Amino acid sequence: MEATTDAEGPLAESLAFRLTVLGGTMQREFALHLKEAGLTPKHLGVLNVVDRALARTQDDVATLMQVTPGMVxxxxxxxxxxxxxxxxRDPVNRRRHILTVTADGARVLATSAAFAATLDAQLVATTGTALAGQLDQALAALMRTLTGSR
Amino acid sequence: MEATTDAEGPLAESLAFRLTVLGGTMQREFALHLKEAGLTPKHLGVLNVVDRALARTQDDVATLMQVTPGMVxxxxxxxxxxxxxxxxRDPVNRRRHILTVTADGARVLATSAAFAATLDAQLVATTGTALAGQLDQALAALMRTLTGSR
DNA sequence: TATTGTTATACTCTATAACTATA
DNA sequence: TATAGTTATAGAGTATAACAATA
Known part of the structure; x- marks a missing residue:
């Protein structure tokens, strides 16, 4: 009767579960790096989506990052x-707040990108360049669905 | 002088950053699924490492999952x-608590594995089978380093 | 003296819902 | 009446550090 426990393969071999675990590890690294600046990974996420013009207002950020307006x-x-x-304030619609990244904000993004590059180097060293390239493609495909196919 | 901002490529294209984002999305899905049971993704993580014999005691869990003993x-x-x-209690070393998954615990793992399978199906549908297979390999390689190359 | 686990405390994150202002 | 944002509240998660028991 072990068909009950492993009907669809063990949890640990699921793509989704491993993405959760590895994502958590990476998040912890970013959290450590951002701590000195008094920021969290979510703060970095906001800077990123605003900088990339994926979000213009707080409402955009809430929708895209799947967080409540209050948290934004x-x-x-x-x-x-x-x-x-x-x-x-948006002069066109005074209910909205338009967000822009400052020069200091851009600097935080740059520092974090540099830090991310060191993490990437470790990842590539683990998987090898070939697999890393394919990981890159797979992640790109998955990210596109999150940002609405942009 | 835009070399300052993009010296190592933008943050959003980093493997580590995208793993963080996608991992967060997957974690949110698991959190939603586990909510009715009054559990969080971390609870599921504990069940998983104990079930897979990656951790035998609370100390093992803390080390492997990178959380504090108090949280365990x-x-x-x-x-x-x-x-x-x-x-x-471990009769050999009475300071230790040996953990074992109960039948109900195994059932939670099975249900979660089934849920994970539905998430996986969505992921595969997004990337295509070829890329998904390579994503699988890359994640496997990365997970091995986390669990100490087991 | 070091290890394993527990507890206490305080702080942060997060969700919910009520609220203000604009449209 | 609906939208964008804010605030208040309460609950859950988390880290730190002091503590107890065992080795």
Whole structure:
């Protein structure tokens, strides 16, 4: 009766489960790196989507990052205090806050990109260049569905 | 002077960063699925490492999952309350608690594996079978380094 | 003296829901 | 009436550090 436990293969071999585990490990690395700046991975995520023009307003950020509007407020609050992000009212629709990354914000993104590059180097060293290239393609395909096929 | 911002390529194209984002998405899915059982993805992680014999004691779990001993206590507390995991003293070294997955715990793992399979199906549908196969290989290589090359 | 696990404390993250203002 | 954002509250997660028991 072991068909009950492994009907679809063990959990540990699922793509989704391993993505969760490895994503958690990577997130921990980013968290450690960002700690000195008083930021979390989510703060970096906000900077990134705004910088990449995937999100223009707080509402955009909430939808794209799947977080509540209330959390976006707090994330943006801190980023604004640190002068990494700027809020300004949309003259066209005064309910909206348009977000822009400041020069300091761009610097945080650059530093984090450099840090990410060192993590990538470790990943490539583990998988080898061939597999890393294919990992890159697979992740790109998956990211496209998250950002709405852009 | 834009070499300053993109010296190593943009953050959004980093393998590590995308693993963080996608891992977060998958984690959210698992969290939603586990909510009705009153569990979190970390609880599932504990069940998994114990079931796979990657961890025998609470200390093993803490080391492997990179969480503090105090958190393992609370995670195991809940799993034990729900009768998904059993604690018993190691007769050889009475400081240790040996963990074993109960029949109910195995059932949770099975249900979660089935759920993971549906997530996997979505992932495969997005990337195509060829890329999914290579994603599988890359993730396997990366997981081996996490579990100590076992 | 080191290891394993527990507890206490405080802090952060997060979700929910009520609220303000704009449209 | 619907949208964008804010605030308040409460609950869950987490880290730190002090502690107890065992080796």
């Amino acid at each position: 407020v707090r994330l943006v609050d801190r980023l604004e205090q640190r002068e990494l992000l700027q809020r300004r | 206590v609370r995670l195991v507390d809940r799993l034990e309350q729900r009768e998904l995991l059993q604690r018993r």
